[in-house]
Amino acid sequence: MNTYLEALKIKLTQADYKKLCAIEHPKVHEFIAKSSDLCHAKSIFICSDDPKDIAYIRQQAITRGEETDILKIKGHTVHFDGINDQGRDRKATKYLVPRDISFSKALNQIDRQKGLSEVKNLLMDSMKDRTMIVRFISLGPPNSVFTIPGLQCTDSWYVAHTEDILYRPGYQVFCRTEPDTQFLRVLHSAGKLRENMTSLEDDKKAIYIDYMDNTIYSVNTQYAGNSVGFKKLAFRLAIRRANYEGWLAEHMMIMGVHGPGGRKTYFSGAFPSACGKTSTAMLPGETILGDDIAYIRDIGSAARAVNVESGIFGIIKDVNSKDDVSIFNVLNSPGEIVFSNILVKDGKPYWIGMGEEIPETGINFSGDWFKGKKTPEGKEIPFAHKNARYAVALKALQNCDSEIDNPLGVEISGIMYGGRDAKAYVPVQQSFDWSHGIISYGASLETETTFATIGKEGVPEINIMSIQDFISIPLSENICNNLEFGKRLKKVPLVFGVNYFLEDKNGKFLNAPQDKHVWIKWMELRVHGEAGAIRSPTGFLPKYVDLCKLFNRVLKKDYSKEEYDKQFMIRVPENLAKIQRVQRFYQENVSDTPVELFEILDKQCDRLIKAKEKFGNYISPEKFEW
Ligand code: SPV
Ligand code: MN
Numbered sequence: 001m002n003t004y005l006e007a008l009k010i011k012l013t014q015a016d017y018k019k020l021c022a023i024e025h026p027k028v029h030e031f032i033a034k035s036s037d038l039c040h041a042k043s044i045f046i047c048s049d050d051p052k053d054i055a056y057i058r059q060q061a062i063t064r065g066e067e068t069d070i071l072k073i074k075g076h077t078v079h080f081d082g083i084n085d086q087g088r089d090r091k092a093t094k095y096l097v098p099r100d101i102s103f104s105k106a107l108n109q110i111d112r113q114k115g116l117s118e119v120k121n122l123l124m125d126s127m128k129d130r131t132m133i134v135r136f137i138s139l140g141p142p143n144s145v146f147t148i149p150g151l152q153c154t155d156s157w158y159v160a161h162t163e164d165i166l167y168r169p170g171y172q173v174f175c176r177t178e179p180d181t182q183f184l185r186v187l188h189s190a191g192k193l194r195e196n197m198t199s200l201e202d203d204k205k206a207i208y209i210d211y212m213d214n215t216i217y218s219v220n221t222q223y224a225g226n227s228v229g230f231k232k233l234a235f236r237l238a239i240r241r242a243n244y245e246g247w248l249a250e251h252m253m254i255m256g257v258h259g260p261g262g263r264k265t266y267f268s269g270a271f272p273s274a275c276g277k278t279s280t281a282m283l284p285g286e287t288i289l290g291d292d293i294a295y296i297r298d299i300g301s302a303a304r305a306v307n308v309e310s311g312i313f314g315i316i317k318d319v320n321s322k323d324d325v326s327i328f329n330v331l332n333s334p335g336e337i338v339f340s341n342i343l344v345k346d347g348k349p350y351w352i353g354m355g356e357e358i359p360e361t362g363i364n365f366s367g368d369w370f371k372g373k374k375t376p377e378g379k380e381i382p383f384a385h386k387n388a389r390y391a392v393a394l395k396a397l398q399n400c401d402s403e404i405d406n407p408l409g410v411e412i413s414g415i416m417y418g419g420r421d422a423k424a425y426v427p428v429q430q431s432f433d434w435s436h437g438i439i440s441y442g443a444s445l446e447t448e449t450t451f452a453t454i455g456k457e458g459v460p461e462i463n464i465m466s467i468q469d470f471i472s473i474p475l476s477e478n479i480c481n482n483l484e485f486g487k488r489l490k491k492v493p494l495v496f497g498v499n500y501f502l503e504d505k506n507g508k509f510l511n512a513p514q515d516k517h518v519w520i521k522w523m524e525l526r527v528h529g530e531a532g533a534i535r536s537p538t539g540f541l542p543k544y545v546d547l548c549k550l551f552n553r554v555l556k557k558d559y560s561k562e563e564y565d566k567q568f569m570i571r572v573p574e575n576l577a578k579i580q581r582v583q584r585f586y587q588e589n590v591s592d593t594p595v596e597l598f599e600i601l602d603k604q605c606d607r608l609i610k611a612k613e614k615f616g617n618y619i620s621p622e623k624f625e626w
Contacts, residue, residue, distance in 0.1 A: 073334055094209070099112070151186070248295070270466040288401060295308055304409035323513045341387065474592065500516055
């Protein structure tokens, strides 16, 4: 008899004990038993993915007050996180690094033994009067070369419920695994709770990643980005594994772009949080396969991608009936949705930028809220958080792509990188080749910190391929892996750089949010060789005539030559300054940066200087046309 199973038996119902016995993987039993022992769980609930188990989890989340069902629309619930727990916490998230191993200084880290003892102390006895919920999920479609099985123990019914919306069920995957199959482990406790069920000791938050043991520990937090281990925490481990095995784990959405004659072309795109990733994938008339994390493999010498997840944990701020029609409709229709950190008044959710008048009272994360309400420190409490979110299953969306569960993924024809760049890059451009795109758009991606992470907003930073926060290997290795991946392929995806945040001299955005739809359609035409381009120093630019037609067709809008010139003008000083910042970042922070990076950026610099000598500092695209 397996001693771990035996130890677990007293905390399980007969039925749940049987569910565990069906998994013949001793490491699974060991992890659950050790977690229960450390946290001193009162009882254990095993979720087998049976609809009854799933319904029970949702009901418990409501009964215990971790979610409330005060919203009028059927299936909608609300969850609140504490005031200091409404975003990913970079400071509290650390890699456990064994002695004698040095990680890049850009990564937040702690000595492994010290960190383990710290986090285990925080978790100790945390579930004394609680049930520990055990969930099995499958990252990527089950039964596929992409599949990574995951197991989470948590005392949060909200977390367990959210995982159901965001991930594919994995109990059957575990029942079929061989005893030596690698799987991901997550142990989470919300810690001590306030009366409104938010985590009380958020100053003792710890989110530690033990890559030696494929295990994630998270305590004193509930914000899903910190507590749902399969999201960004598992992603960190996947990036490591991908690097060693020669595939890519990326912070990318995946979408099907529908082109002329009914054809569908798949694109993936990396954007830092709150830079337009979900709204791109949700463009009306197109289909969404994923909005956050993609695994990409070389299959048949093409880049094929799956969505690791099966739902969206999306930013709700600015979702309104004009700019984000599809999401807005979903959020106003019956179906399972968990809102977080919004305001509720008379059974209706309110969020920032929804385009409606906001009531002066209601219920939010602070309890009963009224306009002007202040924290004990005297800080005004906003009615909703900027990083308020919604969780919804992709299959609940009308625009969910039909290939979402294809075990071989979909073939990616184009990859885009988009940052938050007020000054330099044009709204859309295509790289000269794979390496140029990876380096000058991906590895040079610049952005500003946003509300999606805790801390100061608007701080400019380099965010390599939008995964800077999640890279747990030397940054140089990650870049090499990307470069090599594309070089091995016969069908190489085109690489595009997009920038939705370009501003004029007065700080006004040069594009409307809807314009991105035109850029996407242009990329689709480029993949099929059906649109021309102008070779500029920073990449291939769209031609005015093509954009004019597309603006007309896609947005029913006129597009003037003046707008085009302002948007696609090559801004030489700003581009040169950008290259300098990027090169300095690598020189100062990244040892062993591949020389290719400097070569590609140096060449870009030379092209810009030559162009400047000929045409001046600000160059209209047509100057480059022959
Ligand atoms: C992001 O911030 O990039 C997200 C949400 O996708 S989180 O779960 O916080 O990572
Ligand atoms: Mn994300």
